[in-house]
Amino acid sequence: MHVPTAEEIRRAPKVLLHDHLDGGLRPATVVELAAACGYAGLPSTDPEELGRWFTEAADSGSLERYLETFSHTVGVMQTREALVRVAAEAAEDLATDGVVYAEVRYAPELFQEGGLSLDAIVQAVQEGFAEGERRAAAAGAPIRIGTLLCAMRQNARSAEIAELAVRYRDAGVAGFDIAGPEAGFPPTRNLDAFEYLRQQNAHFTIHAGEAFGLPSIWEAIQHCGAERLGHGVRIADDIAVAEDGTAKLGRLASYVRDRRIPLEMCPTSNVQTGAVASIAEHPIDLLRRLRFRVTVNTDNRLMGGTSMSKEFGVLADAFGFTLADMRWLTLNAMKSAFLPFDERLALIDEVIKPGYRELGLTG
Numbered sequence: 001m002h003v004p005t006a007e008e009i010r011r012a013p014k015v016l017l018h019d020h021l022d023g024g025l026r027p028a029t030v031v032e033l034a035a036a037c038g039y040a041g042l043p044s045t046d047p048e049e050l051g052r053w054f055t056e057a058a059d060s061g062s063l064e065r066y067l068e069t070f071s072h073t074v075g076v077m078q079t080r081e082a083l084v085r086v087a088a089e090a091a092e093d094l095a096t097d098g099v100v101y102a103e104v105r106y107a108p109e110l111f112q113e114g115g116l117s118l119d120a121i122v123q124a125v126q127e128g129f130a131e132g133e134r135r136a137a138a139a140g141a142p143i144r145i146g147t148l149l150c151a152m153r154q155n156a157r158s159a160e161i162a163e164l165a166v167r168y169r170d171a172g173v174a175g176f177d178i179a180g181p182e183a184g185f186p187p188t189r190n191l192d193a194f195e196y197l198r199q200q201n202a203h204f205t206i207h208a209g210e211a212f213g214l215p216s217i218w219e220a221i222q223h224c225g226a227e228r229l230g231h232g233v234r235i236a237d238d239i240a241v242a243e244d245g246t247a248k249l250g251r252l253a254s255y256v257r258d259r260r261i262p263l264e265m266c267p268t269s270n271v272q273t274g275a276v277a278s279i280a281e282h283p284i285d286l287l288r289r290l291r292f293r294v295t296v297n298t299d300n301r302l303m304g305g306t307s308m309s310k311e312f313g314v315l316a317d318a319f320g321f322t323l324a325d326m327r328w329l330t331l332n333a334m335k336s337a338f339l340p341f342d343e344r345l346a347l348i349d350e351v352i353k354p355g356y357r358e359l360g361l362t363g
């Protein structure tokens with residue numbers, strides 16, 4: 001089977017589980033919102049130059065420096081109007097790229113500098129997603145968005161944010177996550193939040209195994225009860241590959257594979273933060289061959305200068321991923337979504353499989 005063309009990749013239905021709202025703004029929107037709210041700190045007010053600045057600054061080789069770039073997006077997202085606009089545009093941009101279902105995440109606690117309450121923030125973002133879904137449907141590219149609420153690892157507000165996620169579970173909030181610097185902030189600092197979510201039968205994922213290795217993944221799964229792993233790239237540290245290509249899995253890697261724990265892999269972001277040295281050295285291909293529950297994600301479209309299509313394009317170039325691989329990865333993602341089972345199945349049977357059939361894939 002041939003390596004897909006850029007247009008085939010764009011047209012193929014895609015599912016995105018790991019995308020940050022404050023990492024996906026259009027550069028022109030950042031410039032306009034900054035002017036509207038009097039934010040004076042932007043490194044450039046030329047959209048093209050600003051877009052370049054984000055990708056270059058984020059290309060730092062360190063998660064901490066990568067995260068510093070968010071001060072400019074968070075800085076212009078402190079009003080209700082800004083949140084509605086950014087959310088609507090995110091839904092539109094993902095739909096244009098051929099994404100049919102996306103879980104978009106953000107940390108409500110970061111948008112309170114202008115006095116907004118946590119509830120007002122969640123309501124504004126939900127309003128924006130609904131507007132974006134309407135515009136996408138009208139443009140002939142329907143998309144469904146689920147929201148994940150993040151608590152920031154360094155802020156110790158996770159119990160409050162977990163309660164917020166549960167409060168809005170019937171209004172489009174599909175789950176919870178913790179994000180931010182990994183080293184020095186183990187997920188076990190938030191055990192009360194995870195305990196509460198489990199008691200409420202609520203879903204959560206945890207950023208783990210990105211800037212920190214196996215202990216972080218082990219804690220996220222075995223102490224906190226994470227259903228999915230944000231990144232999880234370092235699980236490769238628990239796999240030994242012999243010269244003849246055979247792989248031997250350690251106990252943790254075996255557990256992750258046996259339990260079908262989804263890995264939300266973000267290749268471009270992993271290179272930018274230094275979690276892996278290059279795309280060619282990314283363990284995603286090894287993990288795919290070993291049939292881990294691998295998914296492909298953008299993480300931050302602005303900082304990575306990326307999109308779902310670009311991520312798949314890069315993987316097709318580096319590893320020869322075919323449309324059949326794309327479909328497998330997309331089905332993995334849809335099966336792993338924090339959406340009710342019947343709705344996941346409907347998207348698989350009515351949208352994803354027919355979409356790949358249209359591109360000539362049988363089955």
Ligand SMILES: O=c1[nH]cnc2c1ncn2[C@H]1C[C@H](O)[C@@H](CO)O1
Nearest residue numbers: 020022070105106107150179180207
């Ligand atoms: O890759 C990441 N690892 C940890 N935290 C991240 C990553 N990408 C974005 N974030 C942070 C910065 C955002 O402000 C926050 C919520 O979206 O999540």
Ligand SMILES: [Zn+2]
Nearest residue numbers: 020207230299
């Ligand atoms: Zn992330």
